[in-house]
Amino acid sequence: MHIMEGFLPNPWWEIWFAIAMPFVAYGIYRLSKVTKKIPEALPLLALMGAFIFVLSSLKLPSVTGSTSHPTGTGLAAVVVGPGITSVLSIIVLLFQALLLAHGGITTLGANVFSMGIVGPMVAYAVWIASKKARLPTSAGIFLAAALGDLFTYVTTSVQLALVFPTSAGFFDAFLKFGTIFAITQIPLAIGEGILAVILFDFLAKYKGQLLATLKVIKLPGVSSTQEEIKS
């Protein structure tokens, strides 16, 4: 999903910065609010950042005969919200742009938009929808993480197709980039979904109280009515 340095011409890189930065600013506001109100959430924030660090560093082989990496942002979006996740994502993207020549400073806005905003928003929406549909928690987490991952790459494909349409137009270019990115991503997204389920299950067992405080899950006694989770 990394759009490489210099690959977004004027005015596109400015546009994506302009769209992404207010969201990141909101994320920083949320971050300071949550850490002030619930200081014990800090290790959890570190854990979510760490999950993104690990997953986005692993370039995994896929069925298309190329490699790509998961994002790790879906789980963070469910646990700490999409706003804070965008801040965690920009940290990872800066690390990769400055130290690995992976992604770039000029394309940071566009990359934050796909990995730090659309992916987490999709994951969060899927999680909320799965709770409404009363799906089992694990199924909700799996779908949220996998679809968040996948839609990050769909977004990158749209971003590139907008700037580099083929002679047959935008849609043709979208299919071209979509084949490169999104198809490669499908098995990776499934893998990310499974890993997210494992870590979330651990968190629910060991940090159930904190997750309830953050309103991720409901525990009997912590908040009333509707039992999605029975103890």
Place this chain on the structure above:
Amino acid sequence: MNAKHYAILIIVVVVLFAAPLILFPAAEFSGADSSAEQAISDQGYKPWFSPIWTPPSSEIETLLFSVQAAIGAIIIGYFIGYERGKRAQKGTKSKTQVIAKIE
């Protein structure tokens, strides 16, 4: 979920990521990011800005990717170990109180 479920899920993940290597032995497995870069360059586009710093070799790049993974893995391992240790200290009594079992 218990340890056995975790183990099964992790095996599924490993198989998922190892399968392409076995199914497509002739594939190049180059990065999707660079494939997109190539597709754009084929249209005649020249990037207008290049990275401020590039790792001098692919070994150094691998090193830095490993550092990134290691930082994340240390934090995850520390967190899990810390929480498990804390729970073990408390003994089995409080265990039933805090556990939220996911259906």
